[in-house]
Amino acid sequence: MNIVARLKGVSHHYGDVVAIDNITLEIPAGSMVGFIGPDGVGKSTTMALISGVRKIQSGTIEVLDIDIENKKNRNSICSRIAYMPQGLGKNLYMSLSVYENIEFFARLFQQDKKERESRIELLLQSTGLLNFKDRPAGKLSGGMKQKLGLCCALIHDPDLLILDEPTTGVDPLSRKQFWTLIDHIRQNRSNMSVLVATAYMEEAEEFDHIIAMDDGEILFRGTPFELKEKTDTDNLDEAFIALLPEEKSRGHEKLVVPKYEDKNEDYAIVAEGLTKKFGDFIAVDSVSFKIRKGEIFGFLGSNGCGKTTTMKMLTGLLPQSEGEAWLFGKLANSGDIEIRNNVGYMTQAFSLYTELSVYQNLLLHAQLFHIPKEKIQKRIKEMLERFYLNDYRDVNASNLPLGIRQRLSLAVAVIHKPQMLILDEPTSGVDPISRDSFWKLLVDLARGDGVTIFISTHFMNEGERCDRISLMHQGKVLDSDTPKVLIEKKGKDTLEEAFIDYLEDATQEKIADTDIKLMEDSLHKHKEFSLRRLFGYSYRESLELVRDPIRLTFALVGMVFLLFIMSYGITLDVEDLKFSALDQDKTPQSRDYIQNISGSRYFVQESDLSSQEELDRRMKSGEIIVAVVIPPGFAKSLLRSESVDVAVWVNGAMPFRAETIKGYLTGMHYDYIKHLAKQTLGYVPTLSAANIEMRYRYNPDFKSLNAMVPAVIPMLLIFVPAILMALSVVREKEMGSIINFYATPVTKLEFLIGKQIPYVVVSMIGFFGLVALSVWLFDVPLKGSLALLSLAALLFVITTTGLGFLISSFAQTQIAALAATAILTLIPTINYSGLKDPVSSLEGVGAIIGTIFPVTYFINISRAIFSKNVDFSGVYPDMLALLIAIIVITLSSMMLLKQQEK
């Protein structure tokens, strides 16, 4: 027997949580091998390790006879493996069309145009996606997304196909179609090995080989038949429960739902013709139903069929487009707080505060429902006991296993003892035992306490437990009745088969009306650096950028807006200063002196002062910034040629302004003295032995605008590109498409440059726009060469986008990336890059930051070329500095960027 993967003593843990515990395993080649088990038992981790996406912590793994611990080895087989991660369309790009998505993957595997086109055509045909090839991936149904994911995985004819829960949340028809497709492919490529993880036990019945896992350990390996035989059960669900260790399965018994007795009670929920439209898209199409008090009513259907939307309309979270719904006879969307007090709602995803403990979550909700203070503790205690949460009382919700979390959600939803529970897929991803115990609690609530339960699910066996169900597909209810009647209507044995029958009727599609054609083998080329892969990333990023016009316009319009406001606003002309005088002499001479100052354009005269106290008070209140005090006897002293002191008070809070004011006053003072001397002596005496001729160069009029614009442009060219770049990478991390960077042969450098190019282009467009605006609108002369400035700008935007990339390589969340980029770029640029004070005047840490911060150098270049007409020989040291910055930043990014998950 050939072996496709060998695991020896492999363990993996996340923090304190052990995901896989010392697994040794050989997986046979050329067959379909399924990993079964609930969420969080280590299936995904094992698959990610085999695919090379996750870093091995301990043990060795050989895939296709190659030890993948070593990076070089891993790269050499990368192009023979395909990995499809968990989650609907997780590694797809939602704004790209079906065709563009596959094309992106084809480029990553270096297929040329001819090969690419014929392969994509073939794949689309075989999967039935050909008619949808121009539809954006985001607008596909869950089943179609998974088919597209499969196309992307098969584009390079992998020898090993790894599928992590490919059918979770997909409707039963699409699920059947998916597996039929896989079967066809395997018939054509018999040597291909397929590894699948699944949470639907019934799917695993068809696999060649199954590996059952629990708590990071392997419980069983063998064929499905062997498993059933060993445990003496007739389906895998039960077989799996039988496999579990004693303490887990203890107390588990087959769940029996007592029959609902129709006592003709009032209706708890009534919906009539509920419809919800989002634009052209009809999410829910005139859905009607009536649910009696104490009934368990189920909604069955795939992800995206309108279950959640209907529930949200019932809870008043979404206003309906048409139709009406009543809860206990009151309009659902009336916003009546009383309704909310009577309804418990559990959202699809876990939506409690993961940062709070079990107790804190319960307490918060008890308080929000205003349960009387004296009863709160008792109620919390009751909930902790009833839902078996006592052992987890002080554990943070983020550290709870999924099954426990769901129990907590339920506890929170019923803490105020509501009459009705609305539960949106409460058991998705939960293991069979926990699911059963969860259902036991539900049945207890319904039959014991008479609570009405409205629940949605995509598990068929859960549907069978409901009193009545509605089958939903694409916003419509296909049929509604008791599960038994529905099965009988279609003459089938199981609810699943009946549902598939309903779906086939509704969609006019059959399970297998597709034909898989044979493809010639793709050559598994391996290359260290490939322009095609690099271009693949650039092209894809550009498409995404163009398809998100809000981001793009925001970036470009934002730059223009900021240039406007900052260039006009950052003014270092000190003028319009509020000035007042305390004239204690009140003679023509004193008035003349004051007139000499107040007449200048720098000062605005305020009403006169009458005392020193008034001066203090008005300066304190900010009414005046400068005050001149003329002493009594000023004129007399002048006449007697005695020296007299004039006092000037300046608000020194802003040192730059104060210094400038002092300079102004000194100048005016000397002017006055000259003027005085000329009047009395008839000539101007020389005050100095030398006449100093001042040459204000480059900006003779001292115009702030001319000095600021060349500095504001660099400022904008760091913020916007750095933020866009940083967020674009971190976004991939959060959305999950970063997997493609881990799983395909693309190298770090290709990824980095490929992603950078579109942002460099956008930034350069911004740059030209800013320069045009400066020259034509602001009349700031561009004295030097535009070509040289553009070259420097190009170097600069490569630096700033690189900086964004560098930040993204250590930031895990978008908010962290945002905060880090803002703080790391904003503060140094404003304070230390020579925008206001030249770097040479800075001290301490600021001086060091100013020297190594690239913005400093581009501000220098920009000012030199804009105002001073400097040529290349003048700016090359600064350009060299930028070049060094690019190299340093790129190397650091390469070092920090991880091509595997931890």
Place this chain on the structure above:
Amino acid sequence: MRKHLLNIFRFGIKELRILLGDKVMMILIAWVFSFGIYIDATSASVEVHNAPIAFVDQDRTTISRQLSSSFYPPRFKMSGLISSDEMDAGMDAGRYTFVVVIPSGFEKDIVSSKVADLQLNIDATRLTQAGIGAGYIQQIITKELADFLQTTEMKLPINIVTRMKYNPTLDSTWFGGIMAIINYITMISIMLSGAALIREREHGTLEHLLVLPVNATEIMLGKIWSMSFIVLVAVIFALLFVVKGILSVPLAGSLFLFLAGTSLILFATASMGIFMGTIARTMPQFGLILILTILPIMILSGAFTPFESMPQALQYLMYLLPNTHFVSFAQAVLYRDAGFAVVWIDMLWIFVIGMIFFLVTLAIFRRSLEKG
């Protein structure tokens, strides 16, 4: 009423618990309100500090040598004697802000009591140094020449005595430290409240809250008070330990009054943050909006450049933002020891604008919740 207040209080406690658990954010806040402020305050220096000056000495006499050796730190950095060719290249490259040219025959002229000519080249693109520095250079040269000629300085009929109020030595640390606090108050409070909202939406907890018997006002006020509280604590720490303690900036005014004003501005900025978090659908959009708003606020509200010298239209525009009033308020209280009688109008403005922000945000927030 009591119910509402209790809900607001509990929401705030929940926010605080979550924030305290977010290590990255806590480190960030701790960093900016300690080292961040320290670095900002100590790096800014008096405007003419280490200004690079060079001499083109064509005279090469005692007096020319004496002149060129009379410029030294901390104001000036003597960059040596250069040739007239080097002058242009050096100024073009921004190596020298000032270059003094002493022509040949300078000493001869001086000694023979003629008025000798000197040339001072100034890089006028360096706005902050050019004007003030030129004044200093003029003074120094005049004094050196007078010393050389051993003439007593001419007695002028009027002397001007300039006194700097509130910051007698024009120490930039004073200005830098306080303005850094003001900047960080704005930046952190907007970022915290906006991000907290987006995070709730992304985690689905916002939706969860809406099915509970609580309303949008309570959710919003809970966020506002808790985020303001965190920043307020950080500000108290920064003022007492960093600004007053380590940087030994004397704080003139009433700390209590300043904190009252800070609470008002936090109410306004936290509302702004929630506003941005509501209109931004994704984090990248929030990032861009944040930059577009925060940059003008930081630079144009009077903490960076003299407010009264900005174009009038822009001043009116900036008056619409609460931060402008806050900068004016902070300067009045902290530097000039102004009391409530003086600053009440600023505080009123901050409150009114904050209230408008709050109400508009509340309306939009409500609507966005209804839309789902």
